[in-house]
Amino acid sequence: MKPSPHIDFDRNAREALGNEFLQRALRSAMVRFRELQAPVIAEIPEWQALRAYAHEVKLHTLGRLDRYLQQLEQEVSARGGRVHWARDGGEAATIIARLARGRYVVKSKSMTSEEIHLNEALERAGCEVTEGDLGEYLIQLAGEAPSHIIAPVVHRSKESIAELLSAAAGTPLPAEPEVLTAAARRLLRQRFLRADVGITGVNFAVAETGTIVVVENEGNIRLTTSLPRIHIALMGIEKVIPRVADLAVFLTLLPRAATGQRMSSYVSFITGPRRPGEADGPEEFHLVIMDNGRARIQADAEMRESLACIRCGACLDVCPVFERTGGHAYESEYSGPIGAVITPLYRGLRAAGDLPFASSLCGACGEVCPVKIDLPRLLLELRARVVRERGASWSERIFVRAWTWVMTRPARLGFAARAARMLQRLVRRRLLPLPYPFSRWTVSRDLPVPPARAFRDGWSK
Amino acid sequence: MRAALFVTCLVDQLFPAAGEATMTVLRRLGVSVDVPIAQTCCGQVAFNDGFWDEARPLARRHLDIFEHADAVVAPSGSCAAMVREFYPMLLRDEPALMERAQAVGHRTYELSQFLVDVLGADDAGARFPHRVAYHPACHGLRALGLREQPLRLLGKVRDLEVRRLGGAEECCGFGGMFAVKFESLSSAMLDSKIRAIEGSGADYVTATDASCLMHIGGGLSRRASPIRPIHLAEILAAQ
Numbered sequence A: 001m002k003p004s005p006h007i008d009f010d011r012n013a014r015e016a017l018g019n020e021f022l023q024r025a026l027r028s029a030m031v032r033f034r035e036l037q038a039p040v041i042a043e044i045p046e047w048q049a050l051r052a053y054a055h056e057v058k059l060h061t062l063g064r065l066d067r068y069l070q071q072l073e074q075e076v077s078a079r080g081g082r083v084h085w086a087r088d089g090g091e092a093a094t095i096i097a098r099l100a101r102g103r104y105v106v107k108s109k110s111m112t113s114e115e116i117h118l119n120e121a122l123e124r125a126g127c128e129v130t131e132g133d134l135g136e137y138l139i140q141l142a143g144e145a146p147s148h149i150i151a152p153v154v155h156r157s158k159e160s161i162a163e164l165l166s167a168a169a170g171t172p173l174p175a176e177p178e179v180l181t182a183a184a185r186r187l188l189r190q191r192f193l194r195a196d197v198g199i200t201g202v203n204f205a206v207a208e209t210g211t212i213v214v215v216e217n218e219g220n221i222r223l224t225t226s227l228p229r230i231h232i233a234l235m236g237i238e239k240v241i242p243r244v245a246d247l248a249v250f251l252t253l254l255p256r257a258a259t260g261q262r263m264s265s266y267v268s269f270i271t272g273p274r275r276p277g278e279a280d281g282p283e284e285f286h287l288v289i290m291d292n293g294r295a296r297i298q299a300d301a302e303m304r305e306s307l308a309c310i311r312c313g314a315c316l317d318v319c320p321v322f323e324r325t326g327g328h329a330y331e332s333e334y335s336g337p338i339g340a341v342i343t344p345l346y347r348g349l350r351a352a353g354d355l356p357f358a359s360s361l362c363g364a365c366g367e368v369c370p371v372k373i374d375l376p377r378l379l380l381e382l383r384a385r386v387v388r389e390r391g392a393s394w395s396e397r398i399f400v401r402a403w404t405w406v407m408t409r410p411a412r413l414g415f416a417a418r419a420a421r422m423l424q425r426l427v428r429r430r431l432l433p434l435p436y437p438f439s440r441w442t443v444s445r446d447l448p449v450p451p452a453r454a455f456r457d458g459w460s461k
Numbered sequence B: 001m002r003a004a005l006f007v008t009c010l011v012d013q014l015f016p017a018a019g020e021a022t023m024t025v026l027r028r029l030g031v032s033v034d035v036p037i038a039q040t041c042c043g044q045v046a047f048n049d050g051f052w053d054e055a056r057p058l059a060r061r062h063l064d065i066f067e068h069a070d071a072v073v074a075p076s077g078s079c080a081a082m083v084r085e086f087y088p089m090l091l092r093d094e095p096a097l098m099e100r101a102q103a104v105g106h107r108t109y110e111l112s113q114f115l116v117d118v119l120g121a122d123d124a125g126a127r128f129p130h131r132v133a134y135h136p137a138c139h140g141l142r143a144l145g146l147r148e149q150p151l152r153l154l155g156k157v158r159d160l161e162v163r164r165l166g167g168a169e170e171c172c173g174f175g176g177m178f179a180v181k182f183e184s185l186s187s188a189m190l191d192s193k194i195r196a197i198e199g200s201g202a203d204y205v206t207a208t209d210a211s212c213l214m215h216i217g218g219g220l221s222r223r224a225s226p227i228r229p230i231h232l233a234e235i236l237a238a239q
């Protein structure tokens, strides 16, 4: 996508709609996700109660973030880990680059590290960085951004993946998934064995015990956190939860909503570095706790619940807009409904363009979100802010103001209806052009033919 | 039982037959229907597009007009949801108004919801000898939780055959101003919906909302399709 002063989602969407391969790939991947998720969600009779509980835990924690973060710091430190605080992405990247300087790094999949463009910072600090997650590794080889939280390469064909891996392996590989996966595994294994520093994200950080929890399916995080000498975990301040007991709920919700699995293949609980007498684990454990705009959202009562997101991707999978645009159209690491909500919060209403309006408000996202974030409500709030703070376009303002002016008096409505019928006749005889917004409607749809009489004309009888 | 008809601006101006059909069905089931003459529009168009200051006076009018009704029935899940679910949000800075909104909201129903959940009637005494595909409109489906009600009513219509609609719960792409602001996305969503409708083998496509039907109907008409959109109320009124 070409850079522009603000995100032009409409233009990006048109481009995506014109890409036939992308349309087919997205549709089949999203349908597949939904088909996997539905049965494992349906088999939990208390699913709705669990969602509500998870929502409560998250909002409770978000209301007392400083307390829980302090507790987390104490517990991590007490177990020999080091905690670093970062006000923004730049600070976080600097801290991590300083710890890793000049070393060989493997990094596992982490949205937060995408958010702060960590790889670039590490490369500037003289590190060689390899993504340990297969999808992220391919994205790295292609020099692209991930296009889906869970399926970062959903926009690429197996042929193009074969090309990427052939170049990396220095030998031509056929476009067969098994061959390609095996080749990628061989390439990645060598790197895990060589790495001095492992960097991961954090799914949940438990304040009570100073434990960080990371879930995955490929085993690369297990390697990242056990082979290298130094483990650095990066988390946003919103990832803390109070108690170990709450994990039972989150670890039930997350894999089912994310990939339709009952349980992720690997769930790593990491509490401090290797202790005397232990056979493996890193010598140093660093936890970088980053704000990067989150505290501002936390203080914003109406938008706070957006921080409850556990990055499962389910709202993307059910979104009819995402299914047709893919992630790159959002020009942000965070795409789909949650991206449309948080990108304007992180980057500002002006930079986000029309993103909060890029939804038919069908509500599928809010219905599926495992932590019950009311995404349509958040979009509505943002729309009101855009109109209030940034202002809508002239044509829109005129249309909406005229509409509400007419609708505040039945007499005006009666008059306007007669006038509209007359004008419509002129339009049909091509004596007048169709005005906005009707002109945009008729690109692909006919307008209804107005009946001779409105319902209200018959009321008097 | 007495109920006030909240006809909605769209049905009033463009689909009066759906309004008349709603009256017919309610009366047939023994409800006496009032039609408050001053009603216009609930303000949803403005609200959904972020124009809350413009929507508020319309919400206030709506409450003044419907406040004294025992029940308010609308041939639209979306407009009923606006009053039930979104007025409290729109009016949150005016606690007195918000309270009134909640009271009216509790008594506001979409037609099929009113028939099945309030009257306990799933047979409207209708006959409609056609093959029909049912599109669950999003706001009715997700904001009001209407899953069973419309289908139960359709199931009791004599000589009507309900045809299965693929991807039924996917949005048709209307979404108010979304349909024009993101015309290409909206049209792509409509395209999928229409392909599913054509694949269903139905002669008619029905829904609880005139807005979705206007969108779907606009697409069917552009394709010169023989399939007709028809409001659920009109099927339930047919004999």
Ligand code: SF4
Pocket (backbone or CB within 6 Å): A257, A308, A309, A310, A311, A312, A313, A314, A315, A316, A338, A368, A369, A370, A371, A372, A373
């Ligand atoms: S908003 Fe909800 S559904 Fe979307 S990614 Fe976050 S947790 Fe998952």
